[in-house]
Amino acid sequence: MSQLSEQQCEACSWDASHVTEAEIEQYKAEIPEWQIIERDGIMKLERVYTFRNFKQALDFTNRVGEIAEEAGHHPALLTEWGKVTVTWWSHEMKGLHRNDFILAARTDEVAK
Numbered sequence: 001m002s003q004l005s006e007q008q009c010e011a012c013s014w015d016a017s018h019v020t021e022a023e024i025e026q027y028k029a030e031i032p033e034w035q036i037i038e039r040d041g042i043m044k045l046e047r048v049y050t051f052r053n054f055k056q057a058l059d060f061t062n063r064v065g066e067i068a069e070e071a072g073h074h075p076a077l078l079t080e081w082g083k084v085t086v087t088w089w090s091h092e093m094k095g096l097h098r099n100d101f102i103l104a105a106r107t108d109e110v111a112k
């Protein structure tokens, strides 16, 4: 199986399948710095990246925006001085899909 970041996203839909516990365990191994959180009753993936200043944080934010647009799958992004919080979940199905893990792995790629 190819690296998570190289896998293809599926179209988002309300009835798509949520990841199973086993899948979470498998995918999480590739993105160990990400937290699985529950907010407003919805499971999400979240990671905080730190930077030397606001400009670097903003540049990273824009790079994440580009991969989101490419994939048609979008995160919540909180951009602050020296810090960006990235949160992935599948809005329509209100939970975690394989897409979210793929995009989290791609987010780690653009952070390098």
Ligand SMILES: C[C@H](O)[C@H](O)[C@H]1CNC2=NC(N)=NC(=O)C2=N1
Pocket: 012, 013, 072, 073, 074, 075, 088, 089, 090, 091, 092, 093
């Ligand atoms: C119409 C548009 O394709 C959909 O709203 C897409 C946009 N980006 C999305 N991003 C995420 N994270 N979840 C979605 O369900 C989603 N749906």
